[in-house]
Amino acid sequence: MIKFAEIEEAQNRISHIVKHTNLEYSDFFSQISGHQVYFKTENLQYTNSFKLRGASNFVLQLDPDIAARGVIAASSGNHGQGVAYIASKMGYPCVIVVPKGAIEAKVQAIKSFGAEVIYCGTFSEECRKKARELSEERKMIFIHGFDDPKVIAGQGTIGLEILEDFPEVEVILAPIGGGGLISGILSAVKERRPDIKVYGVEPSESNCMYVSLHEGKITKLLRTNTIADGLRSNRPGNLTFPIVRKYIDDIILVCEEDILKATKNLLLKVKLLVEPSGAVTSAALISKKIPGKNKKVVPIISGGNVDPEFIKKLLD
Amino acid sequence: MIKFAEIEEAQNRISHIVKHTNLEYSDFFSQISGHQVYFKTENLQYTNSFKLRGASNFVLQLDPDIAARGVIAASSGNHGQGVAYIASKMGYPCVIVVPKGAIEAKVQAIKSFGAEVIYCGTFSEECRKKARELSEERKMIFIHGFDDPKVIAGQGTIGLEILEDFPEVEVILAPIGGGGLISGILSAVKERRPDIKVYGVEPSESNCMYVSLHEGKITKLLRTNTIADGLRSNRPGNLTFPIVRKYIDDIILVCEEDILKATKNLLLKVKLLVEPSGAVTSAALISKKIPGKNKKVVPIISGGNVDPEFIKKLLD
Numbered sequence: 001m002i003k004f005a006e007i008e009e010a011q012n013r014i015s016h017i018v019k020h021t022n023l024e025y026s027d028f029f030s031q032i033s034g035h036q037v038y039f040k041t042e043n044l045q046y047t048n049s050f051k052l053r054g055a056s057n058f059v060l061q062l063d064p065d066i067a068a069r070g071v072i073a074a075s076s077g078n079h080g081q082g083v084a085y086i087a088s089k090m091g092y093p094c095v096i097v098v099p100k101g102a103i104e105a106k107v108q109a110i111k112s113f114g115a116e117v118i119y120c121g122t123f124s125e126e127c128r129k130k131a132r133e134l135s136e137e138r139k140m141i142f143i144h145g146f147d148d149p150k151v152i153a154g155q156g157t158i159g160l161e162i163l164e165d166f167p168e169v170e171v172i173l174a175p176i177g178g179g180g181l182i183s184g185i186l187s188a189v190k191e192r193r194p195d196i197k198v199y200g201v202e203p204s205e206s207n208c209m210y211v212s213l214h215e216g217k218i219t220k221l222l223r224t225n226t227i228a229d230g231l232r233s234n235r236p237g238n239l240t241f242p243i244v245r246k247y248i249d250d251i252i253l254v255c256e257e258d259i260l261k262a263t264k265n266l267l268l269k270v271k272l273l274v275e276p277s278g279a280v281t282s283a284a285l286i287s288k289k290i291p292g293k294n295k296k297v298v299p300i301i302s303g304g305n306v307d308p309e310f311i312k313k314l315l316d
Numbered sequence: 317m318i319k320f321a322e323i324e325e326a327q328n329r330i331s332h333i334v335k336h337t338n339l340e341y342s343d344f345f346s347q348i349s350g351h352q353v354y355f356k357t358e359n360l361q362y363t364n365s366f367k368l369r370g371a372s373n374f375v376l377q378l379d380p381d382i383a384a385r386g387v388i389a390a391s392s393g394n395h396g397q398g399v400a401y402i403a404s405k406m407g408y409p410c411v412i413v414v415p416k417g418a419i420e421a422k423v424q425a426i427k428s429f430g431a432e433v434i435y436c437g438t439f440s441e442e443c444r445k446k447a448r449e450l451s452e453e454r455k456m457i458f459i460h461g462f463d464d465p466k467v468i469a470g471q472g473t474i475g476l477e478i479l480e481d482f483p484e485v486e487v488i489l490a491p492i493g494g495g496g497l498i499s500g501i502l503s504a505v506k507e508r509r510p511d512i513k514v515y516g517v518e519p520s521e522s523n524c525m526y527v528s529l530h531e532g533k534i535t536k537l538l539r540t541n542t543i544a545d546g547l548r549s550n551r552p553g554n555l556t557f558p559i560v561r562k563y564i565d566d567i568i569l570v571c572e573e574d575i576l577k578a579t580k581n582l583l584l585k586v587k588l589l590v591e592p593s594g595a596v597t598s599a600a601l602i603s604k605k606i607p608g609k610n611k612k613v614v615p616i617i618s619g620g621n622v623d624p625e626f627i628k629k630l631l632d
Contacts, residue, residue: 022338022340024338025335044340044587046343105584267589268421268624270360271360271364271620272360272587272588272589273583273587273588273589274587304587308631311583311628311631312627312628312631312632315624315628316628
């Protein structure tokens, strides 16, 4: 479990690095969902994803002499950008292992922060194995994308910001991949404000948390298959699973069609560029799966990193 | 001239209708311009354009018995959306005269608010003439897109919001079409805070304010030719010109190439969908035409209404 105080400490630690992102009310999504929708715009975060929060909270706690040997992470792109960004700010060497077929915009951004990019396999598990091996070989510090208490506490700062800016909130929606973001938010919100409903959202085709909760134990999916490249984790984390099991109100599953419809409407109606992983919470609104009526809902838009070709296809 | 008090009154009058829009810091535009850039995101305003402010301030002051006969406006689309939106809220009939070739997304949005759309000619002047004729025929109230004190005061509320949210601001950048937005901002800012520099931005190919200031009198352009469809006015307004002449620090001209480059970077780097008219202030940053170094700059992103086909072309 992550203590509330750890998240408050994380907030103090990273506040000069990350952006306190805005909430954006959307009349379009309010109308189609029958709720009052205020998007938490982490796509407008530096590196255009919330992952910078957890990465910064981890890296800023490193002993500088040890960190000087470098940091290493495995990532489909956004965690890699977060780690590369904060490493460059601190002057630490950085290696990111990405799967073949990673979004080009994400890879280019990682490189733009001066990190070395290594391609390996097509699944996050293979990348992680490779990154751990390299971390031993090169004596670099491995930073897990979600299953780490400092990373989870960093992501939890989103929950604190929502409570500060919008204490009237009734429902929070967060995407689930390995469970880092939702664990942070649950840890930040549920002890103080158990009245706030927190729902996790997963693609139906990549629903490891949903399956694990139903099985009552961490369960590994044989395959995942979703356009939401940031949510292709095939199992929850050892740390994230118990937190989610303890606190979550429910998991909402969304289909690929609704993810794409949500991404398109976020662009054309809300005027925000959002990646499919960041649009699953909006897909849950489109599919009218949020219980209640006229609730004050904060869906987290987790990121906005897509390739131009994807946008063109989306609009065809 | 518009009094500061009129803008404060406008703010009280329209605050339940319009969104107090957020400022978004952009590291990308800060880096390329050498300034600290905080976008005023009027593309995220209801109707996705600032024009709702002026339209609301006008319509909310009408005698309901007279307004019940209806309101009418000429517009390339955004002023029309603003008028149609507030008219629908008040239950007033509404007619919008748009030029042939108007952006389809804008026309559809106007219709979605229940207004009647009439196509006429290709220039804003022809549309305005037609709208004035219809207003006499049908006894409907004509609402000018920029050359009206209530409309100008409404747009000026943007200036008040900037002063409230970010009193450290040193430079404000606003697009100029007919001059309604810039007049409102100058009226809101310059009496109280003459230290703040306010620059207007015009496309080189549609620069009626620039030419008029240099001629020392309102001057009509023979032609305008810009992708920024909201800025194709061929002359400043009778009310807006003296305000701009009195207060403006300078006019910055931007080329079509930089407008498109700015629009593309706003989408891919900042993750905001912006229409070319709304991107001219960013184009001024790209072309490095803002005097000084490391200034706190607020460029106004005036709107975000584009057709999907435009986005696809932009990304080719």
